[in-house]
Amino acid sequence: MSMRNDNSPKIIVVLGATGQQGGGIARALAADGRWKLRAFSRNPASDSARRLAARGFEVVAGDMDDPASMRAAFKGAHGVFPSRARTKVERWRRAAASPSQTRRLPLGSSTSSTDPSAAQTAVQASHFESKRRIEEHVLSIRLPATIVRPVFFMDNFTKASMRLVLLALMRSYVPKAKPLQMIAVDDIGKWVARAFADPAGFIGKAEEIAGDELTRAQIVAALKRHGWSAGLPFPLPRLLLRPLPYDVRRMFEWFGTAGYSADIPALKARQPDILTFEDWLARQPTG
Template sequence: MKLSHKTVVVAGATGLQGRAVTHHLLRDGWHVRALTRDPNGTQATALAQTGAQVVRAQMEDVDSLVAAAEGAWGLFSVQPTVGSPGTAPDFSTEDEVRWGVNVAEAAHAAGIGHFVFTSVAEADRHLDEKLPANLVSKWRIEQHIAALDLPATILRPVSFMENFTGGYALRNGNLSTGLAPEVPQQIMAVDDVGAVAALAFARPKEWIGREISLAGDELTPVQIAAAIGKALGIPLPYVQVPIDAIRALSEDFAYANEWLNTDGYRADIPATRKIRPATMDFGTWLEPTGASQIAAFLDSTRIAGQDA
């Protein structure tokens, strides 16, 4: 089978990470096969307009993944976690693991030359301590990639800055999460993950076999709220959601917040900047995109409230 050394398959292409990876790969001159279950969807159409080849494939269907990967050299894999936008209400960690395993199996079957998987920071601490379910699921996928002996790079980013742009954190005129107000949290812009993934594909000899944690900044929730408020010119108090209230909805999500408030991510921010000097801190991320995304969300909720 002849491999195209300029073709990278992107699984999860219409999600935040997939779109960022596709953007950077196309900008660097790669041919991208963007996989999606709905080639006619809004995000898929937008990817096609930027030059990606949109291909129908589903992460629960290994055969469709193998067919989409045939002849490509690289493959980027990311799976949604429980509660991610667009996932079914009954989507579980077992579904996430199965999808990640399926993509890895397809890469193995297609003879992919470089497999880049986005996991999560601290997933490798699984053997030493109890971790939140979303970290354990990523670790299980990592272990399957290793068992297949794929020529792989594992990227482990911390929480995303984009988590603060919508209803997950913006409610009733406040920034509000289960995170303790004064506990520093490591965060990173999704675009920077896309850039590092593209760098890994561009330098396979340097990157195959690497497992690297990534972070761009470390701020308390109070500092994050203040930075957003300053960027938008509005007061934005931070209010912590009681863990017991979160536990009433999800024990796993409650534990994840407790873990972040006590142990949390420990990525090396200077090391990330050494890899990508342009890695954004939170203030830099707010300037080009973050503030406008947050403003658009607040405007939409304000209009919705007026119409109610």
Template sequence: MNDKAQQTDEDQGGAHPVLVTGATGRIGRAVVDELLAAGVPVRALTRDPAAADLPAGVEVVAGDFADPASLDPALRGVRSVFLLWTAPPATAGAVIERIAAYTRRIVFLSSPHRTPHPFFQQPNPMADLHAAIERLIAASGLDSTILRPGMFASNVRLWWEATINAGEPVRWPYVDVGTAPIDERDLAAVAARTLYEDGHTGGDYVLTGPEALTHAEQVRVIGDVIGRPVPFEELTPDEFRRATEGVWPRPVVDMLLDAWGASEGHPAYVTTTVADVLGVPARTFREWATDQWKMPL
């Protein structure tokens, strides 16, 4: 530990909090909940503490990645930092330097861009940003754990929920391409464990759900959960581009189509990392859908 971090620890004494960035978003909030459930003190970084709406017991502190000096109050005395990058890349280097001045441990939410599977190897600006931040973390000397989640199960709510709940068919490309969707609660549980438990320094964890499912199989599972069949119609890539025109950003559409297209004929990439870290199986897609699918009132 550097002198500044040591000084802070000695001054504070007692239990040191974990700092969670991105704490008001889906993943960050889930990490907060997991830490609280484990009895770990939590400090949350947000640009607007008054609007944070976080559980009682969470220390909410203002700070902005765009102004690295503003992070000092949030970093003072922390035991570790969960980094979910939520800003343009220009200040990333200064933010990592600031973190390294106060603590030794960082857990970074990245992406599986180093995973040797065609789904994860297509051009992706977000993966490029993640790779750059990983290099900064490595150069900083921080004790790091890198989390690399695959496809989130919750994506299908964004994609299909309104259509399915309206009783319409799901119209989608690459019907037979499989992924292994991860429940974000499992991702959050792994993140929390690596933030307060020793033994994860140097960990490079690719996180997926426990099973491979094609798009058509995922739709069938949702139909089982809601108690009625959901029709599925396959679109060509060009038909999908037309269907999403003006609704989704074109770069996102192209990125997904490239990833799915490159994955045709390849088994989905599945890991046991969730079970390895937590000691319990990862939730299946059916378990996620049973708990999380929201039907209209």
């Protein structure tokens, strides 16, 4: 029997709290102020784990390949956010294997193409497919969960080298008039914080979330307005893009055909401060 005071802060476990998306989740939950936050780390003595501890996180040792350590990390938790972009299905199954360990709101990150209604057009990139299988498993065991399906991260444009590759892929695979839906990772965090704060309004639901949608030309123009480098002035032959991982190329092919379909006006009605790409750029150091 737990001796924890019912009035004490409830525990939220964030996996991948040092990563891009997990970091946004961690910041939002910390800013919310109502939770006791727990991070899961293979090496609690690492610099990244120590930084989390300095921000008030309880950092526990564990390994996603060790079910016993996962159960220990989830003990007494109100909810879990398994923020691993490429988490293996088997690992998520371990995380979801004992609903009693997380009584209220396990919450997972997926992607829009996992929607069964989009199965015929969904990209077959490995990380998209694995997330679809995870959603199916969560549904099959009737876990009281919420699924957030964020679109392309604005934060992917932060590094100049990555920006060059992404814009080259857009030029090669995405038609000029086709917009790309995007979201800031901090806005994913705010959505997740709302979901944990209002379980009745979110449990059992899956939602695709985005803050903006822009064509490649509009993205380039916005980057230049903020003093960021904006890729090459000429297209790269697809042959030069071949060394990129296959699932990345397939993902951009999907962006150019089906693509994301989040209801941005509806999301903004509920989360009015969600960032446009221009808003996000204005908050970043010059690229």
